Amino acid sequence: MDDLIRDFVVETLESLDSVDADLVRAEQGPNDPTALVHVRRVLHTIKGTCGFLALPGLETLVHEAESLLMPGAEGPGMASLDVSRLLAAFDHIRAHVQHLQETGVEPILTGIVAAPPTGSDGSKALDLPPAQSYGQVVRVASGRLDQLRRDAFELILVRNQLADIARSVDMPALRAPLQRLSKLAGELQDNVAQASMQRIGDAWVTVPRLVRDIGETLGKDIKVETSGGETEIDRHVLDPVREAIVHLVRNGAVHGIETAAERVAHGKSAGGLMRLSAWREGGSIRIMVSDDGRGLDLEGIRRQALQLGLVGSEGLARLDDDAVVRLILEPGFSTASTVTELAGRGVGLDVVRTVIEQAGGRIDVRSAAGCGVTVEMRLPLAASVVQALIVSSAGQRFAIPQLALVEILRPGSRGGGDIVASIDQNSVLSRGLKVPLVNLAAHFGSTRPGNGPGVVLVCENRGARFGLVVDAVERTEHLVVTTLPLNLQSLPCYAGAALLGDGSPVLLLEPAGFSVAKPAQLGATEPTVEIAATPGHGAKVLAYRSGDQQMRMVALSDIARIEVFDMPERAAHGATAVRYRDGDMPIIASHATELTPGRRLPVLVVENGERLVGVAVEEIGAISDAGVSDAANEMLDIERLIAGAGLEAPVARHNVVLLGLSDFTRELLMPLLENAGFSVETSDQPDMPTLAKTARALAVVVDVDAVDAAFINVLGAHLSGSSGSQPAVLALASRRDASALERAKQISACELVGTFDRQRLVNILKALVQAGGIAA
Amino acid sequence: MSEGIELMKARIGTDLIGLPVGYVRNVFVVEAVTPVPLAPPGVCGLVNHGGRVLCLLSLDRPDQPATGMPGEVLAINLDFGGHAAALRVDDVESVAVFNPLLAGTPDAAVAARWSGTAKRTHLIPKGVLIEIDIPALLEQPIGRAA
Numbered sequence: 005m006d007d008l009i010r011d012f013v014v015e016t017l018e019s020l021d022s023v024d025a026d027l028v029r030a031e032q033g034p035n036d037p038t039a040l041v042h043v044r045r046v047l048h049t050i051k052g053t054c055g056f057l058a059l060p061g062l063e064t065l066v067h068e069a070e071s072l073l074m075p076g077a078e079g080p081g082m083a084s085l086d087v088s089r090l091l092a093a094f095d096h097i098r099a100h101v102q103h104l105q106e107t108g109v110e111p112i113l114t115g116i117v118a119a120p121p122t123g124s125d126g127s128k129a130l131d132l133p134p135a136q137s138y139g140q141v142v143r144v145a146s147g148r149l150d151q152l153r154r155d156a157f158e159l160i161l162v163r164n165q166l167a168d169i170a171r172s173v174d175m176p177a178l179r180a181p182l183q184r185l186s187k188l189a190g191e192l193q194d195n196v197a198q199a200s201m202q203r204i205g206d207a208w209v210t211v212p213r214l215v216r217d218i219g220e221t222l223g224k225d226i227k228v229e230t231s232g233g234e235t236e237i238d239r240h241v242l243d244p245v246r247e248a249i250v251h252l253v254r255n256g257a258v259h260g261i262e263t264a265a266e267r268v269a270h271g272k273s274a275g276g277l278m279r280l281s282a283w284r285e286g287g288s289i290r291i292m293v294s295d296d297g298r299g300l301d302l303e304g305i306r307r308q309a310l311q312l313g314l315v316g317s318e319g320l321a322r323l324d325d326d327a328v329v330r331l332i333l334e335p336g337f338s339t340a341s342t343v344t345e346l347a348g349r350g351v352g353l354d355v356v357r358t359v360i361e362q363a364g365g366r367i368d369v370r371s372a373a374g375c376g377v378t379v380e381m382r383l384p385l386a387a388s389v390v391q392a393l394i395v396s397s398a399g400q401r402f403a404i405p406q407l408a409l410v411e412i413l414r415p416g417s418r419g420g421g422d423i424v425a426s427i428d429q430n431s432v433l434s435r436g437l438k439v440p441l442v443n444l445a446a447h448f449g450s451t452r453p454g455n456g457p458g459v460v461l462v463c464e465n466r467g468a469r470f471g472l473v474v475d476a477v478e479r480t481e482h483l484v485v486t487t488l489p490l491n492l493q494s495l496p497c498y499a500g501a502a503l504l505g506d507g508s509p510v511l512l513l514e515p516a517g518f519s520v521a522k523p524a525q526l527g528a529t530e531p532t533v534e535i536a537a538t539p540g541h542g543a544k545v546l547a548y549r550s551g552d553q554q555m556r557m558v559a560l561s562d563i564a565r566i567e568v569f570d571m572p573e574r575a576a577h578g579a580t581a582v583r584y585r586d587g588d589m590p591i592i593a594s595h596a597t598e599l600t601p602g603r604r605l606p607v608l609v610v611e612n613g614e615r616l617v618g619v620a621v622e623e624i625g626a627i628s629d630a631g632v633s634d635a636a637n638e639m640l641d642i643e644r645l646i647a648g649a650g651l652e653a654p655v656a657r658h659n660v661v662l663l664g665l666s667d668f669t670r671e672l673l674m675p676l677l678e679n680a681g682f683s684v685e686t687s688d689q690p691d692m693p694t695l696a697k698t699a700r701a702l703a704v705v706v707d708v709d710a711v712d713a714a715f716i717n718v719l720g721a722h723l724s725g726s727s728g729s730q731p732a733v734l735a736l737a738s739r740r741d742a743s744a745l746e747r748a749k750q751i752s753a754c755e756l757v758g759t760f761d762r763q764r765l766v767n768i769l770k771a772l773v774q775a776g777g778i779a780a
Numbered sequence: 781m782s783e784g785i786e787l788m789k790a791r792i793g794t795d796l797i798g799l800p801v802g803y804v805r806n807v808f809v810v811e812a813v814t815p816v817p818l819a820p821p822g823v824c825g826l827v828n829h830g831g832r833v834l835c836l837l838s839l840d841r842p843d844q845p846a847t848g849m850p851g852e853v854l855a856i857n858l859d860f861g862g863h864a865a866a867l868r869v870d871d872v873e874s875v876a877v878f879n880p881l882l883a884g885t886p887d888a889a890v891a892a893r894w895s896g897t898a899k900r901t902h903l904i905p906k907g908v909l910i911e912i913d914i915p916a917l918l919e920q921p922i923g924r925a926a
Contacts, residue, residue, distance in 0.1 A: 486833055489864070490863045491822075495816075
């Protein structure tokens with residue numbers, strides 16, 4: 005088959021799924037014209053492409069379907085449309101396209117959906133809004149994308165191995181390329197992951213049509229409500245669970261929701277409701293499928309469980325209602341008394357459970373008599389790379405997804421100046437809440453004592469917060485996470501496993517798998533807790549290790565650059581400084597980092613007023629999102645660090661005003677002058693604010709080629725009329741001709757410098773500084 | 781005439797077991813084991829085998845942590861329908877062909893001792909070889925009773 009036709013077939017089948025849903029939406033909400041507009045636009049596009057690809061049969065079918073839409077084209081006259089007939093027409097088109105997909109040729113038209121007389125001539129032009137413009141999209145075979153994904157995983161693993169080696173041996177030369185590799189590997193992984201993301205709504209696009217068909221067959225009026233369809237999830241996680249979602253919906257619509265008569269008899273509305281919703285929670289995606297039907301028959305489940313031998317009578321007596329409900333997830337379980345074409349016998353929930361668990365997720369089901377059934381699935385956000393904190397507890401390392409954490413506290417300690425929290429055996433105070441604690445070592449039954457007061461990882465589980473106490477937070481790391489081996493998937497406290505840089509496996513903790521008591525509101529008599537303000541989510545922080553071997557964080561926005569310097573000999577007064585950007589940059593140490601001469605250290609270059617200051621650290625770590633990792637380690641207060649370093653006051657920078665320079669020349673000169681230590685101001689006009697600036701400047705640089713006569717007159721008059729100290733005036737011109745000299749004279753310029761002779765300009769300005777003003 | 785079953789013979793303590801070669805990928809030396817708190821009996825922990833995380837199972841010492849075990853730990857990499865695991869053994873011997881028609885059914889004592897993972901028994905000159913039911917082992921590892 006021609007590639008063009010192959011692509012067209014794929015797109016058309018996708019579009020038909022979406023127009024099914026739109027049509028049902030339009031039927032349920034006749035006052036919303038957008039759905040019908042979309043349906044018409046899709047059909048119109050398909051028809052137009054058919055003409056281009058010479059598919060006359062399909063073109064005819066689509067044209068007829070368009071004609072069926074005409075009654076509603078004039079406005080919200082949805083009632084006049086025959087939706088069932090339209091859906092049948094779409095099915096006809098779909099079958100036609102599928103035949104084309106399978107055989108490569110169009111089928112012979114054996115029956116066309118009859119169009120109503122009013123629209124069959126096709127003469128009525130459709131009033132379509134302008135087509136939306138989409139960005140350029142390139143179709144890539146999923147196999148290639150998967151290979152790229154695997155390669156990115158491998159790269160992350162290799163990067164982790166290298167990072168681990170670099171931690172164990174002191175190889176300064178390795179640091180810079182390793183940081184670069186880390187950055188690139190992270191970006192590649194992010195981009196590949198982004199390419200694999202898919203809207204969850206894509207998995208339930210066919211649901212409205214499905215439910216409508218079920219409703220029509222069984223005489224039920226069922227509406228579908230969806231929310232969170234725009235939530236994105238890794239395609240590799242979503243693909244296997246699509247069928248499971250549809251299966252759950254089908255079960256709910258067929259077995260759960262009652263007929264209108266039954267509902268009314270029980271005081272409910274005649275129409276039933278299926279709800280599908282998705283949202284992100286911590287490191288997981290939650291998908292909920294619920295109905296407002298009769299709920300599960302608990303007595304029926306108990307009887308069936310006994311018959312199947314899933315549980316003995318004594319065991320059954322001990323099960324509470326929630327546990328009884330969960331029996332329907334056991335293999336082979338069914339309570340449906342009739343077999344239907346629509347939903348079998350209600351079997352298959354064990355298959356749904358298997359599918360969800362194989363995708364690394366969990367499933368739970370709840371039922372309320374007369375109110376309906378809710379099935380909630382928790383799926384991993386991505387079956388791939390997770391940014392995790394590596395923590396230690398009772399001598400063992402664990403990983404925990406950063407997304408699952410709210411904040412991290414060091415109880416009883418004062419880090420970064422302001423973090424204060426109190427802790428007792430069972431709770432920690434955090435943001436006005438008493439948060440219950442789970443000690444990881446104790447939870448795991450370890451008898452090994454912890455080291456010190458520990459660190460509290462505050463996690464959120466179903467809206468309730470709890471603190472997981474570990475001994476220490478070691479670092480952050482990108483982990484390629486795999487699902488747990490089959491034998492361990494029943495353990496709820498683990499989300500997966502991964503390999504660390506040293507090759508050892510690590511378990512990824514699942515905060516939702518720890519059951520804890522609900523947090524209590526803070527009592528009025530209890531002390532309040534202040535948590536240090538941290539950069540908001542979305543801001544980036546950089547981790548680094550200082551000389552005291554503590555990992556700290558610094559807001560990325562506080563750093564101008566990261567450089568590596570060999571530490572120089574200290575000056576006579578004990579200060580350390582390096583030559584940097586034509587100036588001396590003082591170097592201060594972050595927390596006991598040794599500035600031993602000759603040591604090669606990473607240096608965070610920080611803008612401190614008008615000077616640059618270097619903060620030497622032992623090792624640069626990963627860049628991550630603020631909000632979690634920043635709280636895991638102390639946030640560096642750079643201003644405080646510099647203020648406490650006792651640096652000499654910065655030398656005042658000399659001000660240079662650039663007047664009337666073209667954009668090109670300005671872009672050329674500004675970085676040069678700034679790097680040479682000058683503070684630069686610019687203006688296009690010789691207005692009063694600008695002229696006032698010149699009074700404080702070391703020099704004024706005027707491009708006499710670019711400014712007009714009026715500019716020169718105003719400036720000349722101002723400078724000749726000024727009293728007191730005057731700035732040096734330097735004229736720039738591309739050619740040293742008579743005209744340029746004349747204009748330079750008019751503004752009392754002491755030098756005429758070639759526009760591109762930048763070094764001479766810098767030399768003159770430096771000479772001015774040394775001379776303390778206008779050069780002789 | 782029934783086809784023979786190829787079994788890889790391995791020793792666990794004083795017992796000889798047989799593993800159908802179709803499930804055996806390779807034999808390797810375990811370098812480090814990550815314990816799995818709360819794991820069911822029979823799970824020693826997680827191991828890295830060629831960049832893949834495997835669950836290390838033990839049929840005879842389920843309660844003994846694999847970390848810190850003296851000497852080298854030998855493991856057999858097993859794979860059943862994409863589910864892989866490593867089985868800790870003390871020694872690996874040759875592959876031999878056995879006739880299933882001559883195999884016996886594990887008696888109650890053997891069945892209880894191997895917790896449902898003993899599929900058949902085969903007579904060998906030095907005693908009995910216990911054929912392990914790999915799907916049962918990988919889906920529900922349970923330590924052998926003492």
